[in-house]
Amino acid sequence: MGExxxxxxREETVVLEYEHALADMEDAxxxxxxxxxxxxxxxxxxxxxxxxLAGIAVLALGVRGDDAGxxxxxxxxxxxxxxxxxxxxxxxxxxxxxxxxxxxIQVTVGPEGVRTLSAHADLRMGWANYGSxxxxxxxxxxxxxxxxxxxxxxxxKRGARTPQDVDRLRALLDGRLRRV
Numbered sequence: 001m002g003e004x005x006x007x008x009x010r011e012e013t014v015v016l017e018y019e020h021a022l023a024d025m026e027d028a029x030x031x032x033x034x035x036x037x038x039x040x041x042x043x044x045x046x047x048x049x050x051x052x053l054a055g056i057a058v059l060a061l062g063v064r065g066d067d068a069g070x071x072x073x074x075x076x077x078x079x080x081x082x083x084x085x086x087x088x089x090x091x092x093x094x095x096x097x098x099x100x101x102x103x104x105i106q107v108t109v110g111p112e113g114v115r116t117l118s119a120h121a122d123l124r125m126g127w128a129n130y131g132s133x134x135x136x137x138x139x140x141x142x143x144x145x146x147x148x149x150x151x152x153x154x155x156x157k158r159g160a161r162t163p164q165d166v167d168r169l170r171a172l173l174d175g176r177l178r179r180v
Contacts, residue, residue, distance in 0.1 A: 012110055014109045014110075014168050014169040016109070022128055024139055025092035027136050028092070031135065032151040048084055048085050071133075104119070107153075107159070129152060130176075
């Protein structure tokens with residue numbers, strides 16, 4: 001009977017262990033940026049490519065017509081999408097520098113919420129601290145409950161012990177949070 005209870009508890013919780021990496025943080029920043037409603041449009045590569053092409057066209061027309069204003073707008077509309085494309089990587093770098101000192105992190109996700117344990121922190125946050133979640137190939141991003149839905153925590157899939165743990169984590173999140 002004691003073994004059955006232990007198995008039941010194990011199935012209700014998922015443990016992830018990992019150290020933060022730039023690629024994971026960048027993926028989370030891009031994911032949350034794209035999931036922020038209409039504002040997320042400016043972070044989509046297709047939109048950025050269209051703006052860049054329009055900028056190149058305006059730049060070419062400005063150069064051809066010897067119009068300094070057209071050249072200025074053309075340069076601006078060509079550089080802006082390039083900067084927006086690389087902005088998540090820059091943000092991820094800052095987040096990584098801010099969190100790297102934690103070292104190896106153990107995250108336990110269960111019925112009561114999420115517990116994060118590292119060399120310098122032991123945080124427990126109930127499900128009420130999260131409003132929804134988004135998923136990419138690399139991470140789950142648990143979002144804050146406010147309207148903007150900024151990222152509250154990043155759960156890295158490579159920290160799972162088995163692929164079944166990722167599926168169990170997804171099922172646990174689906175049962176508690178809205179997927180966006």
